[in-house]
Amino acid sequence: MQEQAPIVLWFRRDLRLSDHPALTAAAESGRPVIPLFIHDDIVDQMGAAPKWRLGLGLEAFKASLANMGSRLIFRRGDALEQVQRVMAETGATSVFWSRAYDPASIERDKKIKSVLATEGVTAKSFSGHLLFEPWTVATKSGHPFRVFTPMWRAVQGREVQLPDAPITALKAPVSWPASDGLSDCRLGGAMNRGARVVRPHVQPGERAALDHLEEFLDRIVQYSDLRDRLDQDGTSNLSEYLSLGEIGPRTVWHMIQRAALTGTRGTDAFLRQLVWREFAYHLMFHTPQLVTSNWKPEWDSFPWNTDPDHPEVTAWRQARTGIPVVDAGLRQMYVTGRMHNRARMIVASYLTKHLMTHWKIGMEWFEDCLVDWDPACNAMGWQWVAGSGPDASPFFRIFNPQTQAEKFDPDGVFVRHWIAEGHAEPGNTALSYFDAAPRSWGLRPDANYPKPIVELSEGRTRALRAYESRKPH
Template sequence: MMKTIVWFRNGLRIHDHPALAAAAASGTVLPVAVLPDRPPTASDWWISKSLEPLSKRLAALGSPLVIQKGSPPEVLARLAADTGADALFFNGQIDPAARKEETELLGLGGLDNVKISRFEPDMMLDPDVLLTKSGTPFKVFGSFWKALQQEKIPWPVPAPDTLSSWREADFLQSSSLSSILNDGQSWSAKFGQYWTPGEEGSFERWEMFRDNGIQDYETKRDYPAIDGTSRLSGFLASGNMSIRALWHAVKRAEEEGDVQQPEPFLRQLAWREFAYYQLHHFPHITDQPLRTEFQHFPWMNDAAGLAAWKAGETGYPLVDAGMRELWQTGTMHNRVRMVAASFLVKHLLIDWRNGAEWFRQTLADYDVANNTLGWQWIAGSGFDAAPYFRIFNPTVQGEKFDPDGLYIRRWVPELAQLPSKFIHAPADSPGDVLAECGVVIGETYPAPIVDHKTARSRALAAYDSVKGHKERNR
């Protein structure tokens, strides 16, 4: 019987876990999770909370989870030597940092006599299979979506019924789950008010969405004051839920008559797949624009503007509400996320990589592929991105998607008493209305840090300069 270490990376679940299923079928199993030895981020909170139920589930199956902290390649090599493991199995990941870990792992001399197997990443399809007729990667989502629908998405791998370990449960000292967090990031503790990470939590959230939300997804998902989205992003980002399992769950619900209009949500799952697909084929896009002419974009070094944006103090209520929701809950409504990102890039002309880094630190549902695609899309530097002239007006967006100001009232309480007709542009509101509602522009709530019309003209001029580089490069 083979003695296999199963490295739990991003697939923090039992169902549809190819590496775990293969290890269980071939012998005894030692599940291992390695916590990063670096300052924690919001998504580390989600991971730590996911490991708690995962550890209990694995122990109930017969092989407790070992949790260590440090460099994954070094920790795994040491564990393999200490335990006499024959094999090391893990599910692959496609982001550059994870692939570097895999390369380092394969190059460690201490694992020369250990069979190392990398199983497929958490995607619906092998990204090298879905290509254009000329054999190149798809660059336009519409064409990618059509091609994806022609493919048969593999069924999820069944969860093992039982596991056995060749070591006693207390043989290896596990790190404390709380060690992933520190006092400097205690703000993440409040996320527990909003999320229940873990495999079971993902199933419960899907069932709630299936029964109460998916039917109206297309018409409600853009309105941040209502529960119109799936709220599954954190579960997918951490691998609490398999993307293939979710795809088939939606299809099954449609077949059984529980869901009548699944395509809008399935398209969103396909966008997630497209993000992973692009990162696989173009791994440099985490810090470089896909469209090379954007290397010449005239970004501004505006430290004060960046700080105001992070703090939700821009003077634009919808943007500020989104940034404060992010800090409080570890996530942000997708419509508001687009508006807030557009504000940073196009109103302030601040490099999208600054925004991507802030989201990396503060998103509990952080996903490097989705984050990269989203920022490149809003900046106009990615394939099939938003056109350069699409510059969201934060005031108009608020009036359209939060007409009664309910979302703003929740996250920007200093504006809560303003009438709906004034809440989206408080700086332009009559003085007597502001006074009656206890709002003092510049004191209780900031004045806009940039004028929309001026910012729009400045952004269009900047994008015109990029177009010039594109012409010269032809």
């Protein structure tokens, strides 16, 4: 009977049918498989945009499972309680899932494994979200890496397992457990009218992810030259798919490696960025304070502004700082749900240095607004720019938005694309910002563009003075 008892396959940030070790193991067991998604506290605490995007991904994944005769069961509530209920309703004796690495998920999963073990239930976690499990990568002295370049060198030639083949069939249980409706989860509730604006810019699902990868491979030769250009489509556009697991990192790695074997330019630069994502997870796993407090504790005494409603922060949040490239980056995020990586650095530097505002305020705002939000990458990105994270030259790197715009948007195409004020006939993308912005902000495209809330030279001087005068913690 044990050999025929169903397996509950708990899906989280792994919404795909290929390159999926947990799914492969469940399918190859020959036992009935019950795909399950749980809207628990960790899901509920996600920001508006990533939670809405998760809902779109789940809808696409539900359809993929239905196409091969399976189902995705939805449950709301405590994760342990819902797993236990589904197992009791179906006679399942095992539960599989793909590992998560953020502190809250690790604590939840350990508790569930421990309780289920006392009940005689097999609870097994699998890799799949990363190329390398964080505990398998270490310095020569056996310690976790704290600097990226040595980690890149350590894994650059390391073998990455080939991705699992797509699963095309799952054995169904004798009877399916009850399921909540996906709409009952209200994953998009907090997006309000922004959902209508962002939706045309989002293509959810595994098929769309693979199509994006194929399209990127056609232009990867330009990646090294264009990836920082704000006015060019030089990046992979894979971040949201990797974040939700609609594509596996091993799939991406090996597709890029195959291109590298043919001598295609740009592959090494992109693989380096893929390992940068691994580095973020490596840090979050080994130093979980990365997502909640200064990675370097000596920064605890730095005089950050911690008031999220400070007028300067409000102007930044509303993309009305008077610094065009900063405002353009934020408006791109409100309209598309994403922001160019170079713009993210400029926007974050301006908040944390010119405005002297704590990185957590910016990190939490991005968490609310980005459809490609990733707990590790978001936290590390903000701490790296702010100076409190793993950066060899922390605070002296103060991005000058003006010179950054001159270098990466030399003809002002990016800024014009997103800033409507001051233009007689602004484009649809620039106007869409005013559709996405909350009505309570009272913004209009025919208003005057604001003067800088802080002059760049003044902000830089203020930041450096604070850095130089701060006392050790």
